[in-house]
Amino acid sequence: MSTYDKLLDVQRVTAVFHIGSIIGGTRLVAVNDVSFSLDRTRPEIFTLAGESGSGKTTLARLLLHDLEPTSGAVIFEGRDLATIKSRKDTLEFMKKVQPVFQNPFETFSPLRRVEDYLYDTAINFGRAKNRRMASVVVDEALHLVGLSLEEVTRRYPHELSGGQLQRVSVARALIPQPRLLLADEPVSMVDASLRMAIVNLFRKLRDEQQVSVIYITHDLATAYYISDRIAIMLRGLVVESGPVNEVLDRPLHPYTQVLKESVPEPVPEQRAQWIRPIDLGTTEVKEYARIGCKFAGRCPRVMDICRQTNPPDIHVEGRIVKCYLYQGQESS
Amino acid sequence: MALLSVQNLRAYYRTEVYGISRIVRAVDGVSLELQRNEIYGLAGESSCGKTTLIKVISGTIKPPLRVEEGKVHYQFGSFEIDMLHISPEDLRRNVRWKEISYIMQGSMSVLNPVRRVITTFYDIVTTHQGYTDRKAFLGQVRAHISKLGLPPDVLNLYPHQLSGGMRQRVAIALATIFQPSLIIADEPTTALDVVVQRGVLQMLKEIQAESNNTVLLVTHDLAVHANVADRVAIMYAGRIVEEAPTSLIFNAPRHPYTQHLIRSLPMIGDRSSRASLPGAPPNLANPPGGCRFHPRCPHVMDICRVEVPEMMTLPGNQRVACHLLAEGRR
Amino acid sequence: MWKVTRDLFKYDGRFRIATVFLLAVLILAILSAVSPYDPGKTFKVPQDLPPSWGHPFGTSSRGQDVFWWMTFAVRNSLFLGLVTAAVSRLIAIFVGLTAGYRGGLVDRVLMSINDSFVVMPVLPILILLSFLLRGQLSLLMLAFIMGLFGWPWDARLIRAQVLSLKERAFTRTAVYSGTGSLKITLDEHLPFVLPVVFATTVNNMLWSIGMEVTLSVLGLSNVTLATIGTTIFWANQHQALVAGVWWWLAAPVIIAIILFLGLYLLFSSVNEYIDPRTRLRLIGG
Numbered sequence: 030m031s032t033y034d035k036l037l038d039v040q041r042v043t044a045v046f047h048i049g050s051i052i053g054g055t056r057l058v059a060v061n062d063v064s065f066s067l068d069r070t071r072p073e074i075f076t077l078a079g080e081s082g083s084g085k086t087t088l089a090r091l092l093l094h095d096l097e098p099t100s101g102a103v104i105f106e107g108r109d110l111a112t113i114k115s116r117k118d119t120l121e122f123m124k125k126v127q128p129v130f131q132n133p134f135e136t137f138s139p140l141r142r143v144e145d146y147l148y149d150t151a152i153n154f155g156r157a158k159n160r161r162m163a164s165v166v167v168d169e170a171l172h173l174v175g176l177s178l179e180e181v182t183r184r185y186p187h188e189l190s191g192g193q194l195q196r197v198s199v200a201r202a203l204i205p206q207p208r209l210l211l212a213d214e215p216v217s218m219v220d221a222s223l224r225m226a227i228v229n230l231f232r233k234l235r236d237e238q239q240v241s242v243i244y245i246t247h248d249l250a251t252a253y254y255i256s257d258r259i260a261i262m263l264r265g266l267v268v269e270s271g272p273v274n275e276v277l278d279r280p281l282h283p284y285t286q287v288l289k290e291s292v293p294e295p296v297p298e299q300r301a302q303w304i305r306p307i308d309l310g311t312t313e314v315k316e317y318a319r320i321g322c323k324f325a326g327r328c329p330r331v332m333d334i335c336r337q338t339n340p341p342d343i344h345v346e347g348r349i350v351k352c353y354l355y356q357g358q359e360s361s
Numbered sequence: 362m363a364l365l366s367v368q369n370l371r372a373y374y375r376t377e378v379y380g381i382s383r384i385v386r387a388v389d390g391v392s393l394e395l396q397r398n399e400i401y402g403l404a405g406e407s408s409c410g411k412t413t414l415i416k417v418i419s420g421t422i423k424p425p426l427r428v429e430e431g432k433v434h435y436q437f438g439s440f441e442i443d444m445l446h447i448s449p450e451d452l453r454r455n456v457r458w459k460e461i462s463y464i465m466q467g468s469m470s471v472l473n474p475v476r477r478v479i480t481t482f483y484d485i486v487t488t489h490q491g492y493t494d495r496k497a498f499l500g501q502v503r504a505h506i507s508k509l510g511l512p513p514d515v516l517n518l519y520p521h522q523l524s525g526g527m528r529q530r531v532a533i534a535l536a537t538i539f540q541p542s543l544i545i546a547d548e549p550t551t552a553l554d555v556v557v558q559r560g561v562l563q564m565l566k567e568i569q570a571e572s573n574n575t576v577l578l579v580t581h582d583l584a585v586h587a588n589v590a591d592r593v594a595i596m597y598a599g600r601i602v603e604e605a606p607t608s609l610i611f612n613a614p615r616h617p618y619t620q621h622l623i624r625s626l627p628m629i630g631d632r633s634s635r636a637s638l639p640g641a642p643p644n645l646a647n648p649p650g651g652c653r654f655h656p657r658c659p660h661v662m663d664i665c666r667v668e669v670p671e672m673m674t675l676p677g678n679q680r681v682a683c684h685l686l687a688e689g690r691r
Numbered sequence: 692m693w694k695v696t697r698d699l700f701k702y703d704g705r706f707r708i709a710t711v712f713l714l715a716v717l718i719l720a721i722l723s724a725v726s727p728y729d730p731g732k733t734f735k736v737p738q739d740l741p742p743s744w745g746h747p748f749g750t751s752s753r754g755q756d757v758f759w760w761m762t763f764a765v766r767n768s769l770f771l772g773l774v775t776a777a778v779s780r781l782i783a784i785f786v787g788l789t790a791g792y793r794g795g796l797v798d799r800v801l802m803s804i805n806d807s808f809v810v811m812p813v814l815p816i817l818i819l820l821s822f823l824l825r826g827q828l829s830l831l832m833l834a835f836i837m838g839l840f841g842w843p844w845d846a847r848l849i850r851a852q853v854l855s856l857k858e859r860a861f862t863r864t865a866v867y868s869g870t871g872s873l874k875i876t877l878d879e880h881l882p883f884v885l886p887v888v889f890a891t892t893v894n895n896m897l898w899s900i901g902m903e904v905t906l907s908v909l910g911l912s913n914v915t916l917a918t919i920g921t922t923i924f925w926a927n928q929h930q931a932l933v934a935g936v937w938w939w940l941a942a943p944v945i946i947a948i949i950l951f952l953g954l955y956l957l958f959s960s961v962n963e964y965i966d967p968r969t970r971l972r973l974i975g976g
């Protein structure tokens with residue numbers, strides 16, 4: 030498959046931060062040699078999951094051209110993001126790739142009306158010439174998320190509920206008619222009763238509007254519910270990836286297993302499993318600096334080799350796993 | 362005798378800014394009882410009044426919040442108090458930390474960023490009860506921390522050197538140092554990821570199991586309640602709509618709002634479509650009349666629009682406030 | 692605007708007092724237009740008369756009516772304060788917003804200019820300038836010069852605020868809405884910065900009016916011009932207190948106090964009103 034068949038092609042990207050002072054500081058590889066791609070013709074919801082501080086947001090920033098990779102490349106519709114420099118090209122790119130942020134109350138300035146952002150987007154991306162023409166476009170986008178212009182007109186952010194705001198945020202992102210949405214924990218601040226409204230919305234966008242979504246979360250239950258594929262991140266590395274039902278029904282990497290086990294199931298009868306004590310491990314920075322598998326420090330099935338070298342990608346049972354347990358079981 | 366009994370409590374925020382006055386009916390007719398040695402879960406969506414209820418229960422009422430009506434009565438081992446009439450001095454000296462510990466929402470920020478963890482705690486405890494023997498206090502804290510399996514050196518670190526989960530566990534450990542009768546934890550894990558959340562809640566549960574005290578756990582995450590709480594109360598727009606032992610709440614919810622919440626919970630291994638509830642929670646400055654859920658209720662009847670439903674007790678210690686029950690239709 | 696003023700007047704005591712004080716000072720300044728005496732002329736009235744109906748603030752040893760002289764003094768001092776504040780606010784806003792939002796090289800260059808102004812000793816420089824230009828230093832020029840010195844602290848304050856605003860998600864929302872950086876600065880950041888600007892305006896006016904007093908008392912400004920400062924200068928020159936002509940000194944001092952208090956109260960009240968948090972509560976009502 031040539032790069033051009035792909036909507037998004039992430040090629041071995043790495044992002045390094047220098048933390049601490051200039052002298053005596055350390056390197057932190059927040060995104061470590063990550064590769065994956067999204068198909069151009071078949072829209073899908075791709076989940077990036079992992080603990081806090083596993084590099085999900087940093088990866089999202091790389092994909093949004095908000096941060097330059099230290100090495101590797103992000104290719105969108107055949108174009109390397111590193112070649113986007115002029116304002117015109119940037120606008121052209123933003124037209125195709127739009128973000129949805131985590132906290133709906135922070136997404137809009139408290140001193141501005143939310144509709145202003147919608148009008149700005151419509152006009153800046155050339156979907157309308159003036160405010161009056163834009164109102165049609167804006168209303169259309171709001172209808173896609175189950176709202177109407179009437180409901181948000183003249184409202185300030187605090188006059189709308191979190192769920193409404195998050196849907197306005199999605200509506201705004203849809204106005205330029207993007208091919209890809211990057212949603213960084215879009216429901217973690219939204220109540221349970223509104224969470225499903227947003228999550229269902231992503232499903233609908235994929236099926237009816239041909240929009241692909243990269244869904245970032247640590248909530249595996251909603252990830253299972255909406256996504257097609259999933260990549261599990263651990264301290265900058267993708268340690269397991271594949272179709273979501275494969276990966277979550279039968280997780281192979283011990284880290285994925287811990288992650289899945291830690292999701293509280295809404296079934297009181299099964300609580301014995303959940304409240305079994307777990308090891309929370311050392312600090313984040315220490316795990317980042319670890320040689321060998323980053324999970325070795327808290328892995329229940331750790332072997333000697335895990336502490337010495339990085340496990341390679343192993344293709345097994347329809348997915349890719351970075352774990353020595355599966356060495357020798359490769360499927361071709 | 363219950364540890365805490367709250368009767369028909371109403372607490373409103375009355376604000377006035379440049380002539381515009383506003384009443385937010387954040388807690389509007391709540392009754393509940395907490396028993397000894399139980400974990401009581403309080404759930405409900407954002408701004409339904411959970412934190413407000415807890416502020417009243419813990420005696421941290423500050424204007425513009427005012428208690429309009431109701432009773433908050435505690436029966437501790439040796440003495441009882443009326444929270445709405447206790448003197449601040451008495452509260453500080455005899456109740457806070459010793460009988461009631463309150464781990465506030467966002468308590469990650471309770472720790473002073475420029476002081477070591479232990480110093481902050483020493484300060485808080487001394488201002489609350491005039492504890493003076495620093496050495497004895499430190500020794501006690503160290504013992505407690507290590508008993509809970511936390512590394513003792515965390516006390517000498519600054520808050521920013523701790524991860525979010527560690528900070529929250531330290532806060533819980535220190536709040537429980539005097540083995541209070543009641544531990545109130547307001548959204549203790551909302552900002553944390555699932556693995557850390559699990560660790561923090563396990564610790565809370567361990568502490569409870571060991572000292573047999575009562576925990577009032579507030580979170581809007583029902584799946585957490587399913588795994589931690591003994592009883593769960595569901596709050597909607599300033600009122601409790603249903604309260605029952607955990608397994609009844611999850612297996613046989615009676616209130617349409619609870620039913621909806623339970624049905625909409627996603628689960629790994631199940632991709633069947635889950636509907637979301639239309640509409641948004643009401644504005645508490647101007648709530649709808651009658652049952653506050655009626656504008657969103659799929660079973661709404663005429664009576665729901667005018668009359669506030671009474672709390673009814675069903676077999677199995679399940680309490681529900683819904684007109685459908687009186688109608689005997691469900 | 693009218694409604695806001697009315698609400699503030701109705702519900703904020705500070706605002707009421709400020710209005711009264713500032714109105715009084717303002718009326719005094721406006722009255723200069725109908726003064727029967729020219730402030731440039733001396734010995735038009737008998738000397739050293741105590742306050743009376745004919746001369747409400749008495750007369751000075753230079754044979755001038757203190758009341759009418761003060762109308763000019765207040766007018767000129769206010770003018771100086773306002774021009775200085777306007778000039779320095781404009782520079783501060785421009786530098787603060789640009790440095791904060793652009794960051795990088797622009798920020799470093801602007802901030803090093805800023806810092807050189809911070810460390811420059813203003814008073815000696817002003818004294819030197821006044822000394823060199825003595826007599827020719829018009830009020831407007833003085834105001835501009837002080838304006839050039841009055842911005843660096845506030846520019847830093849604004850920059851710091853913009854730096855934190857830049858990290859907020861809504862700035863990123865605006866960026867991904869395709870909004871250009873100038874418009875982001877004006878639409879997203881300026882509203883948060885305005886309270887700081889207002890708060891610092893009062894400081895700046897107090898500073899510049901006070902600075903003028905200092906220069907005048909030292910006899911370094913154009914002392915033929917009536918200002919609050921030169922009034923005190925002349926009174927001192929004639930040893931007003933020793934001579935028992937206390938009203939000559941009392942008038943500028945009391946008026947200065949009323950002016951300063953009025954400004955302070957006005958801005959603390961308005962500032963609270965335009966503080967984003969108060970505004971939030973308000974639009975929330």
Ligand SMILES: Nc1ncnc2c1ncn2[C@@H]1O[C@H](COP(=O)(O)OP(=O)(O)OP(=O)(O)O)[C@@H](O)[C@H]1O
Nearest residue numbers: 046047048059080081082083084085086087088313
């Ligand atoms: N600008 C930065 N400078 C230095 N370190 C950074 C920077 N941004 C992120 N990091 C570090 O990189 C690591 C990954 O952070 P990132 O925000 O990508 O994680 P995340 O998976 O999004 O976590 P969360 O679930 O908490 O949002 C963390 O250790 C973080 O401290």
Ligand SMILES: Nc1ncnc2c1ncn2[C@@H]1O[C@H](COP(=O)(O)OP(=O)(O)OP(=O)(O)O)[C@@H](O)[C@H]1O
Nearest residue numbers: 374385387406407408409410411412413414425645
């Ligand atoms: N200091 C205050 N002044 C005025 N109104 C307030 C104040 N604090 C809270 N409120 C209002 O009271 C209502 C209940 O708020 P409360 O904080 O109790 O909700 P909550 O259930 O704890 O929500 P969350 O899950 O978001 O913490 C809300 O409508 C809120 O806006």
Ligand SMILES: [Mg+2]
Nearest residue numbers: 085086087213
């Ligand atoms: Mg993140």
Ligand SMILES: [Mg+2]
Nearest residue numbers: 411412466547
């Ligand atoms: Mg709360």
